[in-house]
Amino acid sequence: MGHDEYIDWKLLVCRMNGELSKEEEQKFLTWLAKDTRRKAYYERMVAEWNSDTIRESDMSRELAKLDQFLYLQRKKGHQVMLRRRWLKWSVAAVLLVGLISSVYMLQRMRVEILEKTSVAVITPGKSKAILILSDGTSVNL
Structure with missing residues (x-):
């Protein structure tokens, strides 16, 4: 635990x-x-102190509770940080797999389109082109 999580009870x-x-x-x-919870803890401690129900022997027990509370909060914060890190890496992996899959599918589609496309070979010197006019008449070119 960091030194800034503890405070001297005399303070x-x-x-x-x-x-x-x-x-x-x-x-x-x-x-x-x-931490905002420290304020709530301190206010509860002041209320008990002012009600004359707390004694110096109880103070060490209360401070032990504070230490345990701070330890658990730090541990929870570390777990949240690890979960966020895993989430970020998971999202990055899913995006990477999606990108690679998309590129693969597009490449595959391109190959299929090229295979299905037929090109008519027109040899020079032959009149095979026909122009169809709007009135329906056709003209050999």
Whole structure:
């Protein structure tokens, strides 16, 4: 896990008590901005802290939950990235197979058309061309 996924619980406690320096406040805000779920977690933690139901021994359990949460989120993000990568490669492979198939089919059709086309050989010096006029009369050329 990256070092930016964890935050010192003392920093969280100082934040809840309003005792952070400017540098610590910036560090906290940077950590908080990395994921929207961190804000929800922090707000839930503040609510429990303010309700006097949480004790320092509970804090380590809550922080362990946060660590587990962050680990699972990172793992899910990695799986999503792998799925996207596989999807991109799959789409590229399908497009490549489609392109190759199209080229093959067009080439095959061209060969079939050339085989079916017959060319009449007209030898020079013979009058085999006939012009048919609009009134139906035909003229040998």
